Amino acid sequence: MIQRDYLIIGSGIGGASVCEAIRQYDKKGSVTLVGSETFYPYKRWMLSKQFLRDKTPAPKKLTCLEEDWFAAHKIETRFGTVVTQFNIDRRLAVLGNGETIEFKKACLAMGSRPVRPSVAGIGLGNVIYLRTIRDALALREMAQSEKMIVVVGGGLLACETAASLRQSKLKVAVMHRGKALLNRYLDPETATWVTEEFGKHGVSLLLGSALNGFEGKTVLRNIQTKSGERVPAGVAVVACGSEPSLDIVRNTPLSGPHGSPVSEYLETEEKGIYAVGDLAFYPDRLMGGMRRQTHWENAREQGLIAGANITGKKRQRYEQIPYFWTEMFDLKFDFVGDFVLPPTRIELNGAYSKGRFILRYFQGEKLRGIVLCRHSASDVESAKNELRQAVAK
Numbered sequence: 001m002i003q004r005d006y007l008i009i010g011s012g013i014g015g016a017s018v019c020e021a022i023r024q025y026d027k028k029g030s031v032t033l034v035g036s037e038t039f040y041p042y043k044r045w046m047l048s049k050q051f052l053r054d055k056t057p058a059p060k061k062l063t064c065l066e067e068d069w070f071a072a073h074k075i076e077t078r079f080g081t082v083v084t085q086f087n088i089d090r091r092l093a094v095l096g097n098g099e100t101i102e103f104k105k106a107c108l109a110m111g112s113r114p115v116r117p118s119v120a121g122i123g124l125g126n127v128i129y130l131r132t133i134r135d136a137l138a139l140r141e142m143a144q145s146e147k148m149i150v151v152v153g154g155g156l157l158a159c160e161t162a163a164s165l166r167q168s169k170l171k172v173a174v175m176h177r178g179k180a181l182l183n184r185y186l187d188p189e190t191a192t193w194v195t196e197e198f199g200k201h202g203v204s205l206l207l208g209s210a211l212n213g214f215e216g217k218t219v220l221r222n223i224q225t226k227s228g229e230r231v232p233a234g235v236a237v238v239a240c241g242s243e244p245s246l247d248i249v250r251n252t253p254l255s256g257p258h259g260s261p262v263s264e265y266l267e268t269e270e271k272g273i274y275a276v277g278d279l280a281f282y283p284d285r286l287m288g289g290m291r292r293q294t295h296w297e298n299a300r301e302q303g304l305i306a307g308a309n310i311t312g313k314k315r316q317r318y319e320q321i322p323y324f325w326t327e328m329f330d331l332k333f334d335f336v337g338d339f340v341l342p343p344t345r346i347e348l349n350g351a352y353s354k355g356r357f358i359l360r361y362f363q364g365e366k367l368r369g370i371v372l373c374r375h376s377a378s379d380v381e382s383a384k385n386e387l388r389q390a391v392a393k
């Protein structure tokens, strides 16, 4: 049996950052990073952006931590390998090839996976998702030879994907059950403005259209809406949200309805077992309540904190203002704070017509979120500080 001091499951940015931080505080402990994808940890966020638009996409350009780094830091990597079982009591993990790793401490960093809507035809060829490098390469390949690509969803991933495909001069429609794109994050007026921008760029908008199913014998031909409409499509990209990848700890205290519950130190209720990134359900010490974020910076920062804590040489709390960004066409939005509830009051600085503005979202008198459109990194930092001060009052 293989024995390790630390076992990290999942080789996305969360798992990779845990490894980095472990080596900062423990130069000697044995570490294995297991990941089901064959690639070294990479910038997943680029898949719906530049990588999808690139004429000659090179997966290597996306890499965050190279092979040499792992070799130099004596971290064993097992990519293209799934952890199939995780025995909490015996501190054992079973790998897809049947090998078993006995560990002293572990970190769950399996991220999230696309939600598959339970509708007819979901298994048809050409009904695809965008989560991995392989998905992005397949989408690029398929899209070239199709007349119409329909992106199902109206959130961040759906909008980014539709914009990138359209920028690649492809014929694209977005099917969304809401009346405006990004309506989960933006107030109605701003969401309507964004939706109009998509229209101006030539994206067909199928709004207020709920998905009923996919039709075709072996490959997709039409998408059916709940109102009985049939939309012809050669490829459908389904971007209807994501769910935490918690199969290996299902029915244990490490898996809850909202993710893997952790303390402010990112430790689960099992001592020595941590969880980070898209699957961690953590107490938000700044904005209150429990939260699960599915965004890059959160996974990166949590990985660094959990990696330090897991060594026992540090004891740091995770205390970050929630943050994510998105890019579509020539727009870049930064979202600072909490966007779960619709604001009761909004302050707008700047103008939609100039495509550059800042929105402040309030709940009653309390500032809860700041949206920056086409602003600099230093403005984003100022917004984080402003919110940090506002919520501390």
Ligand SMILES: Cc1cc2nc3c(=O)[nH]c(=O)nc-3n(C[C@H](O)[C@H](O)[C@H](O)COP(=O)(O)OP(=O)(O)OC[C@H]3O[C@@H](n4cnc5c(N)ncnc54)[C@H](O)[C@@H]3O)c2cc1C
Binding pocket: 009, 010, 011, 012, 013, 014, 015, 034, 035, 036, 037, 044, 045, 046, 047, 048, 081, 082, 083, 084, 109, 110, 111, 112, 130, 131, 132, 157, 245, 248, 276, 277, 278, 279, 293, 294, 295, 296, 297, 299, 323, 324, 325, 326, 327
């Ligand atoms: C196309 C796309 C664009 C995005 N754009 C943005 C953006 O603009 N801004 C932003 O803030 N965020 C963005 N995100 C979200 C961001 O990429 C994620 O929040 C981040 O990657 C989460 O990191 P993670 O390490 O928690 O999980 P992941 O990146 O999902 O990595 C988890 C890894 O674990 C592996 N795994 C799962 N189960 C097992 C198992 N049993 N055994 C072994 N390995 C396993 C998975 O295959 C995966 O490789 C985007 C996401 C996608 C898909």
